[in-house]
Amino acid sequence: MGYRKPYQRPMTASWWQQNRYYQKYMLRESSSIFVAIYSVNLMLGLFALTKGPTEWHLWLSTQTNFFMMLLHTIIFGFVIYHAVTWFSLAPKTIPVRPSPKITDKMLELGHYVAWAVATCAVFVLFFW
Amino acid sequence: MGDKITLEIMRYDPEKDDKPRMQTFQVPYVYEMSVLDGLQYTKDHLDQTLTYRYSCKMAICGSCGFMVNGVPKLGCKTFLRDYFPQPVRIEPLANFPIEKDLVSDISDFIKKLEAIKPYLIRENKGSLKDGAYSQTPEQLARYRQYSMCINCGLCYAACPQYGLKNEFVGPAALALMHRYNTDSRDQGRAERIPVMNAEEGVWSCTFVGYCSEVCPKKVDPAAAINQSKVLSSIDYGLHLVGKAEQPKTIDDRHRISERKEG
Secondary structure: OOOOOOEOOOOOOOHHHOOHHHHHHHHHHHHHHHHHHHHHHHHHHHHHHHHOHHHHHHHHHHHOOHHHHHHHHHHHHHHHHHHHHHHHHHHHHOOOOOOOOOOHHHHHHHHHHHHHHHHHHHHHHHHO | OOOEEEEEEEEOOOOOOOOOEEEEEEEEOOOOOEHHHHHHHHHHHHOOOOOOOOOOOOOOOOOOEEEEOOEEEEHHHOEHHHOOOOOEEEEEOOOOOEEEOOEEOOHHHHHHHHHOOOOEEOOOOOOHHHOOOOOOHHHHHHHHHHHHOOOOOHHHHHOHHHHHOOOOOOHHHHHHHHHHHOOOOOOOHHHHHHHHHOOOOHHHOOOOOHHHHHOOOOOOHHHHHHHHHHHHHHHHHHHHOOOOOOOOOOOHHHEEOHHHHO
16 A cells, blocks of 8 residues: 545535535425424414413414514425425335335325325314 | 537645645547546546546446536546536545545445445355245345445435435445345344444435435435335334344354355
């Protein structure tokens, strides 16, 4: 062996900006921050509900101000993005297929169908 | 004729340089030329000190992995025509240390590959007269895709998790682990499970998925790793109820190669 001096290139904090694939990944991962914000807000609502009607109505009224509406719109966008990207990855995580005729596209579609059914169920529960 | 294409090549001479630098070369552009052909021309006619690896020139050996315009690619399978008339930037594979010029040191990957025991492990080795272990086409289909890996290391260069924390076992090694774990002839899954369950095993993968995107053999390591997470979770559950699979073999004494099996 001769002279060796391997050079390790540093990985900068902006590594994810170098291609579209990484950017989309970071966008998908950062959607969890918005989901977390939504969960905290929802928990505050539940907490207000346990406190009594005054607190509950106060929480309800804060939900309709401009800032909260804007926040909810942004959160909704991120949740949709997360769901769509996750559904497209989901077939990769399913190892055993009952039949080789079941394609990745069919599994992805199955997720959308399940989503639609769950959404309808929630609507029925609330508005019936 | 007479067209030229610019190659921007990363150079690093460990005896002279403190860090890599870029050097530009003009090579004659021919429609059929691959990136590897461009490097070959550079070495033959412009600078014979240029160092890079290659062997088969047909996407089988996996030696000529480079970053081409920032994307991990095989030099022999990437054509200059897809970049012409723009310049092409050629760098050694990302995330690995640079040995010299375009040669990266992939020994860390090789070490990890050995750690996952990439061979069939049998509880009892059958005798030769019993013939080969037979397998149905359906059983073959379960792992065939993952056995196509040529160990080129492109997936490691694509993996930010490996770049940020190179303790991670990484895409190709974990895909190959899945390949043996899902092979009906193999009985060594319990031996590989500790590597799979470890912090730097499958759970270090955050499903970026770029490894599968860059794989020149369509192996899909991201799928293999995330299916292994299912196995790892089942193993965790079995441990809780004291029913986890125990290694049947202690070491690789029962090692047999696929080739012997025919």
